[in-house]
Amino acid sequence: MSVVQSIRSAAVAAIKALYDQSLPEQDIAINTTKPEFEGEYTIVVFTFTRFSRQKPEETGQHIGNYLVQHFPELIAGFNVVKGFLNLRITDQFWIRFVRNNFSNKNIGIQPANGKKVMVEYSSPNTNKPIHLGHLRNNFLGYSIAEILKANGYEVIKANLVNDRGIHICKSMLAWQLFAHGDTPESTGIKGDHLVGDYYVKFETVLKEQAEPIIERVLDNDFRDFEGENLRKVEKLATLLHQPEVKNDAEKSGKIHAEIKELARNQTEIMQQAKIMLEQWEAGNPEVRALWSTMNGWVYDGFEVTYKRLGIDFDQMYYESQTYLLGKQLVTEGLEKGILFKKEDNSVWIDLTADGLDEKLLLRGNGTSVYMTQDMGTAKLKYDDYHMDQSIYVVADEQNYHFRVLKLIMEKLGEPSAAGLYHLSYGMVELPHGRMKSREGTVVDADDIITEMVDTAARHTQASGKLQNFTEAERQPLYNTIGLGAMKFFLLRVDPKKKMVFNPEESIDLHGFTAPFIQYVHARIKSILRETNYTESLEAYEYNGGLLPLERELLILNEQFDTAIAEAHKEMSPAVIANYAFALAQKFNSFYAEKVAGKYIYSIRDAESEEKKKLRLQIVTLTANTIAQSMRLLGIQVPERM
Structure with a gap:
């Protein structure tokens, strides 16, 4: 208790x-x-x-x-x-606590509560590699899953791969037009990177084709448009010339953005991509074969990246297998009168009475949109597992999307709606600003992993503490430190906040970082090795009192359960990151406390054999709690460092 x-x-x-x-x-x-x-x-x-x-x-x-x-x-x-x-x-309560728990390497883990939760995270697109922005998602989803397990939940880690849609067709079309048969094998380029290069190539050509259309619109030349789009662009061009818009940079900027998007949709290359999407949904053999081949390249690349990150999943879902189920729900919604069709045959839901707006669920040409796919996936996941809660780890840019999804599923009477929960998080930026996939300015996960491991190697070598490490031992240590630094830095901030990732700051051995905590753990292990400690300490009687830092260290260890419960309540691994750092700091104080040049909390020179054993148990408990708290963040702690 x-x-x-x-x-x-x-x-x-x-x-x-x-x-x-x-x-x-x-x-x-x-x-x-x-x-x-x-x-x-x-x-x-x-x-x-x-x-x-x-x-x-x-x-x-x-x-x-x-x-x-x-x-x-x-x-x-x-x-x-x-x-x-x-x-x-009482001191005796704390002494009993450490005796009962010091050797428990599963400290903090609660018994099963009979409830089931699915955590969906990562959700990569097969048109580009995993990048830095995805890493916060991956680490957050993995950690929340581990925290839920620690709180007694049965957890299914799920990954929904965005493997279909117009963005996938962009990469496919660009490869078809410009690759001249290049493959990962022929170029030596990792599959997801190769496909991502052609996504950027598509956007480059698209921009080139859109620019003259935009210029013509600004000159009141609308030859590129017809029908509804013609009416929209004429209205926007008229608005641009109004004084109240000309003198308002924000209004003018929004109108220019709308014109730009309309122009992009009128380009030849975008029209080709839309045709390819229609062909894909119609089951065109050639398009499907190309899609399968290029997705295969990407999956091979993802597998390498996930392995390097230490990320895993229990269940994989693919949008290509769920969008038809979403279309089926749309059909049922039409039959029930919950949804409606517009003149162009597109299908919508009217949520204005709920304070939202009308939402497109199916295009006029019959192709599905993101919402259609998410409807189908929500139903499929619930049918598969009947979980109490379905957590979606998705950036805060999609807050509105998930409000709408939950509301649609409620109106359709789907049982999955009740447990639908959006774990929203802020975007990650680099010191020089935000990354953009279209412009090829993202930092690929593979590159940042390599940079972090190299940085860890540089810092560790500079510390001069590797004399007793073989070359074979050094590389795994660099990986542990580099990846730990990156994960901790991205998890230590409350998920709701946006953040800037700074690789150098993340690996500071003396800051609010994983390497600091990892070093404290390694130091404890070194102390235990030096004292020839074994976990099978014989029973002993200690009836004396506790010194202040002995007491404080035990109190903080005992509060681990509370930290795990709070991390679940707040849906924030930052709670665990802060706890682990505080515990490491407290141990450092305990270890370094001196009076008149003498270490107060020495184990080797303890006041008595009983006190020595007590302190051995206290530091063992602390090492186990640090290791367990970092494990909940997906971070390893080394025995030596």
């Missing part, structure tokens, strides 16, 4: 005895005591005054006296500040 559970149980007994009130334990609010007050845990007593019929201070005094008298093995003392009862836990 944790210390908080023990306090709650004791408080319930006290309230029953003093006031004849039976309270459920969850009604007892307990916080960690503020640093300016004596104690470790605080019971909030304000709500008890309704039946104690006393002032909060008096109520706190009565409950505190009862706890000290009837639970002496738990409560050593107390003080009351207004309506807050601050408790000091």
Whole structure:
């Protein structure tokens, strides 16, 4: 039983005895005591005054006296500040805690709760390699899955591959037009990188073809448009000449962007891509064969990258296998009168009554859109697993999309809607600004991994601590440090916040980084090796007290369960990252504390054999907790560093 559970149980007994009130334990609010007050845990007593019929201070005094008298093995003392009862836990409680848990390498893991959750993350497109922006997604999804497991959930890690659609056809068409038969084998280029190069090539040609169309529109020449598009572009061009728009940079910019998008859609190469998409959906053998070949190149590339990242999945889904199910839902929605058709035969849902807008679900030519695919996937996932919750790890640019998806599935009466949860996160930028796939300015994941490992090697070699490492031992260490640094840096920030990734800052051995925590773990392991420690310490009796940092280190270790629960509640691995860093910092203080040149918390020179064994257990517990907390972030910790 944790210390908080023990306090709650004791408080319930006290309230029953003093006031004849039976309270459920969850009604007892307990916080960690503020640093300016004596104690470790605080019971909030304000709500008890309704039946104690006393002032909060008096109520706190009565409950505190009862706890000290009837639970002496738990409560050593107390003080009351207004309506807050601050408790000091006995040394013996903490000593029992470390004895019972020091060798537990699965510390913090809760028993199964009978609930099932799917976490969908990564979701790459098969028109480009995984890049830095995807890495936060991958690390966040993997870590949230591990945190849910630690909280007792059965977790399915899923990956939905975006393997169809107009963006895929762009790469295919550009390869068809410009590659002259190039393959990964013939060029020596990794498959996902090769395909990504042709996505960029498509966008380059598209831009070249769109520019003269845009110029003609700005000169009121609309020869490239007809029908509805002609009416749209004429209206936009007229608006541009209005004084209130000319003098408003924001309005003018939005109109220029709309004109640009209309022009892009009128280019020859975009028209060819749309035809290819229609051919793909119609099952054209040649188009399907090219699609299969190029996707195969990309999958081979993804597999290499995932392996380097230490990322895995239990279930793979492909949009090419789910969009038809989405179309089926659209048909059913039309039959039920939930959806409607427009004149061009496109299918929509009207969500204006829900404070949103009309949403396209099927184009007039019968091809599906992202929403169609996501509808089908949501149904398929639920039919496969009947999970209690389906978590989508997707950037905050798609907040509106997932609001709409949940609402559509609710209106269609699909049971998957109830557990649909969007774990939204901010985008990652580099110090020089945002990356853009269309313009080829993204940093590929493979390149950033290599850079991080090389940076780790450079920093580690500069530290001069590798004399006893063989060459074969060094490379795995560089990988552990480099990847750990990258993962920790991208996870230490609350997911909702945007962030800037700085490789050099992420690997600082003395900062808020994984290498600092990894080094503390390696230092503990070194101490244990030097003392010839074994985990099978014989039973011993220690009846003395704890010194301040012994006590603080044990308290922080005991709070690991709370950190795991909070990380789940907040859906934020940053909680675990902050906890791991705080624990490593506390150990550093414990390890380095000196008075008159003597280490206060020495193991080798401990005051007694019993105290030595106690400290061995404390540092072993700390090493295990650090290792477990970093594992929840997908980060390895070395035994030597």
